[in-house]
Amino acid sequence: MALTTTSSDGRVDLADHSSIADSRFYNAELAPVPVAQRNWTTYNYFALWMGMAHNIPSYLLASGLIALGMDWVQAFMTITLGNIIVLIPMLLNSHAGTRYGIPFPVFARAFYGVRGANLAALLRAFIACGWFGIQTWVGGQAIYVIIGKLAGDGWMNASVVAGQPITLWISFAVFWILQMLIIWRGMDAVRKFENWTAPLVTVGFLIMLVYVLVKAGGFGPILSQPSKLGWGSDFWTVFAPSLMGMIAFWATLSLNMPDFTRFGGSQRKQFWGQILGLPTTMSFIAIVAILTTSGGAVLFGDVIWDPAALASRFSSPVVVVVALVALVLATISANLAANVVSPSYDFSNAFPKKVTFAVGGLITGIIGVVIMPWRLLADADVYINGWLGFYGGVLGAVAGVLISGYWLRARTVIAVEDLYREGGRYWFSGGWNIPALVATVVGAVLAVGGAHSASGNPFPKDGLIPFLKELYNYSWVVGLVAASLVYLLLNARTSRESAPASRPVTEGEAVV
Numbered sequence: 001m002a003l004t005t006t007s008s009d010g011r012v013d014l015a016d017h018s019s020i021a022d023s024r025f026y027n028a029e030l031a032p033v034p035v036a037q038r039n040w041t042t043y044n045y046f047a048l049w050m051g052m053a054h055n056i057p058s059y060l061l062a063s064g065l066i067a068l069g070m071d072w073v074q075a076f077m078t079i080t081l082g083n084i085i086v087l088i089p090m091l092l093n094s095h096a097g098t099r100y101g102i103p104f105p106v107f108a109r110a111f112y113g114v115r116g117a118n119l120a121a122l123l124r125a126f127i128a129c130g131w132f133g134i135q136t137w138v139g140g141q142a143i144y145v146i147i148g149k150l151a152g153d154g155w156m157n158a159s160v161v162a163g164q165p166i167t168l169w170i171s172f173a174v175f176w177i178l179q180m181l182i183i184w185r186g187m188d189a190v191r192k193f194e195n196w197t198a199p200l201v202t203v204g205f206l207i208m209l210v211y212v213l214v215k216a217g218g219f220g221p222i223l224s225q226p227s228k229l230g231w232g233s234d235f236w237t238v239f240a241p242s243l244m245g246m247i248a249f250w251a252t253l254s255l256n257m258p259d260f261t262r263f264g265g266s267q268r269k270q271f272w273g274q275i276l277g278l279p280t281t282m283s284f285i286a287i288v289a290i291l292t293t294s295g296g297a298v299l300f301g302d303v304i305w306d307p308a309a310l311a312s313r314f315s316s317p318v319v320v321v322v323a324l325v326a327l328v329l330a331t332i333s334a335n336l337a338a339n340v341v342s343p344s345y346d347f348s349n350a351f352p353k354k355v356t357f358a359v360g361g362l363i364t365g366i367i368g369v370v371i372m373p374w375r376l377l378a379d380a381d382v383y384i385n386g387w388l389g390f391y392g393g394v395l396g397a398v399a400g401v402l403i404s405g406y407w408l409r410a411r412t413v414i415a416v417e418d419l420y421r422e423g424g425r426y427w428f429s430g431g432w433n434i435p436a437l438v439a440t441v442v443g444a445v446l447a448v449g450g451a452h453s454a455s456g457n458p459f460p461k462d463g464l465i466p467f468l469k470e471l472y473n474y475s476w477v478v479g480l481v482a483a484s485l486v487y488l489l490l491n492a493r494t495s496r497e498s499a500p501a502s503r504p505v506t507e508g509e510a511v512v
Contacts, residue, residue, distance in 0.1 A: 004416065009266045011035050012100050012416065020420040025114055027352040029345065032416055033101035033262050040263040045273020048260060048337055052253070053281035054205065055334035056138040056327060057131070059307050061249055062289035066297075068238055069228035072290045078239060079286040082246025083279050089399050089480070090254040091274060096406055097258025098267050100416055104256035104342065105349035108398075109419045111405035115431025118350045119440070120398045124255050125346035126367065127391045128339045131252065133368030135335035136179065140172030141308040142324040142331070147171065149317040164374070176365060179332055183340050183361035204326025205288045208311060211319050212295030219291070240473040241389055247476045248392020250278070254399055256342040340364050386451075386458045389475050393447030396479030397440045404484040405436070409491060435490035443483025447475040 005013045013035040020026050065075035096107045105121035112120050144167060148156040158167040213219065229235040257274075264270035289307075296304045296313070304310040307327065311320045344360030355363070406412060418424035428434070450468030451459040463469035471478045 005035075007035055009268075010099060011038065011266070014101075014416045020417055023420045023422065025109075025352055025422065026420045027348060027356075029348055029357045030103060030106055030352055030420075035101070038098070038101060038263050039265055040260070040269065040273075041265055042269045042273040042276070045260070045264075045270055046277040049274065049277025050281050051330070051333035052337045053278065053334070054285050055135065055331045056142070056307055057134055058249075058282065058285045058334070059205065059289040059292075060138075061246060062286040063293040063304075063307070065242060066290060066293045068242065070235070070238070070242075071227035072287075072294055074227055074229070074235065074239070075290050076283075076286055078242050079246050080279070080283050082243050083250065083282045086247045086250045086254055087274070087278055089403055090250065090257050090278070091271060092403050092407060093255060093399070094257040094261040094264075094270055094274065095267065095412065096414065097261035098264040098270050099412065100414055101262045102416070102419065103259045103262055103345045103349075105346050106419050107258050107406075107414075108402065109426050110410065110414050111401055111433060112436045113428040113431045113433040114419070114422065114424070114426050116428070116433050116437060119437065120255075120402075121346035121349050123394060123398060124252060125343035125364070127252055127395065128343040128346075129364050129367035130371045130373065130387070130391075131368075132335055132339040132343075132364050133371045133373035135331050135339060136176050136365075136368060137172060137373040138306075138308065139175040139328055139331040139335070140168065141306070142311075142328050143175055144168045144171035145308050145312045146321050146324045146328075148312070149320045175328070175332075176369070179335060179340070180362060180365055182332070182336060183344070183365075184358045204323040204330060205285065205292070205307075207319060207323040207326070208307065209288050209292045209295075211314060211316070211323075212292050212299065216295040216298040241475075244392055244474060244476045245388035248388040248395070251392045251395040251399070251476060252339075252342070255395060255402070256345075259342050259345055260337075339368075386453060389472065390448050390451055390459075393472070393475030393479040394444045396447055396476040397443030397483035400443055400480040400483030401436050401439050401487050403480075404487050408488065435487055438490060439483045439487035442486045443479045443481075446471055446482045447479030448472060451475075 005015060007013065012032075014032045015034075017026075017031055062075055062079055065078060066072075070078070093104075093107075096102065097104070100107075104124070105117050108117035108120040111117075144156075144165075147167070155167050156165070158165040160166070161169060227235070229238055261270045292307070292310070293304065296302070296310045300313055304313070308324065311324055314320050340361045343364040344357045347360035347363050348355045348357060406414075415425050418426050421427070422431070426433075445465075446468065449465035450463040450470065450472040452461055452463040452469050452472060453459045454461065463472065
């Protein structure tokens with residue numbers, strides 16, 4: 001007999017893990033967090049989002065739109081709208097984490113199957129590895145520029161290895177090691193680092209903005225920079241895929257927020273922490289990036305979308321060093337929270353008895369280097385329309401299955417013990433839920449099958465599958481909607497597979 005209790009605010013607690021502790025699908029880090037240990041506050045989630053949003057790749061979102069030809073109004077509108085849209089699935093998936101205390105890969109077991117969840121988890125994990133590499137590369141660039149301003153031309157003009165100065169490779173390695181040292185200390189070290197850096201991470205961006213404003217002569221010259229696209233067909237052609245890119249930027253977190261909300265003190269705390277955190281912090285970094293990039297165009301005559309490259313053009317070494325030190329802290333904070341926590345759990349989910357949280361973080365770090373992130377950042381079009389647009393469509397399909405499964409099929413009710421059991425309610429067909437897999441494949445193919453690029457890089461101009469080309473401009477929406485509909489259709493004649501034999505009960509009642 002297992003005892004499941006429900007607190008007054010709806011959070012479910014599995015008090016006794018003895019019946020599942022010996023399962024090969026269980027380990028201490030994947031286990032449901034006891035209600036007594038779910039103590040994250042509204043500020044913890046706000047600080048988490050401030051730490052995740054205020055980083056160089058977030059800056060590159062806005063500056064990249066300027067590089068693609070938008071003016072400041074168009075870029076700000078695109079980013080703000082994208083973040084409001086992605087907040088919806090993020091909150092929908094966050095609910096399960098807070099209610100049951102389970103991380104994303106365990107949550108996914110309820111709909112993909114105990115084994116099938118590895119597909120959803122590893123898709124998310126490998127994309128996170130790519131992001132880890134990107135963040136580490138831009139952080140290494142910042143360290144490279146900082147030392148260059150202090151050490152002089154010898155550092156900046158060192159001998160070239162594999163297309164980059166050897167000192168840049170050294171900076172990249174140092175930044176990688178710093179992050180591994182923090183993640184090796186576990187999840188609590190990540191939370192403390194987030195809380196400490198959150199109030200400080202805005203400093204670097206503000207210093208750069210103020211410097212540019214002073215040098216450019218105020219807001220006037222910056223805000224008067226015209227759009228190269230206008231408001232006609234040229235703009236709307238760029239807007240649709242760019243909006244999908246903005247949504248895709250946080251599509252990863254829209255899946256794995258249960259990794260963080262499992263520690264939530266209540267649904268209300270995680271809900272308001274995210275409502276106050278994501279839109280406000282992303283809007284702030286967007287306007288700072290837009291103004292700074294536009295100001296750089298006024299000063300230097302070029303649109304320099306990389307903040308480290310822009311800072312290297314500043315004449316004041318003090319401004320460069322102080323700004324980029326703050327940006328390094330910001331990037332570490334964002335990388336740990338957004339791109340190490342999730343894949344650490346995901347890899348642990350694939351091999352629960354062999355891979356711990358720390359080992360999962362190390363795997364993430366290694367794959368992040370192998371992906372060669374410097375190539376993804378070589379061009380704004382590749383970064384936004386290639387990298388973001390493609391993986392956004394794939395993850396949109398996964399989100400479609402989870403949201404429709406949890407809210408429409410299971411009606412938010414999950415049998416927690418069976419998430420860790422072989423042969424239980426979520427075993428389906430040998431551990432795989434075929435309808436969920438089919439829905440994900442169909443949604444992903446429709447979303448990204450038509451992947452194309454005007455330059456022919458990295459995708460053909462006519463699309464991978466030409467007749468799906470137009471759908472790629474709306475990749476995330478197509479993936480989410482198509483997967484949801486297919487999943488619900490395939491399950492239309494079956495009973496609710498996720499509903500346990502009896503409801504989660506009030507404290508003191510027993511579930512057999």
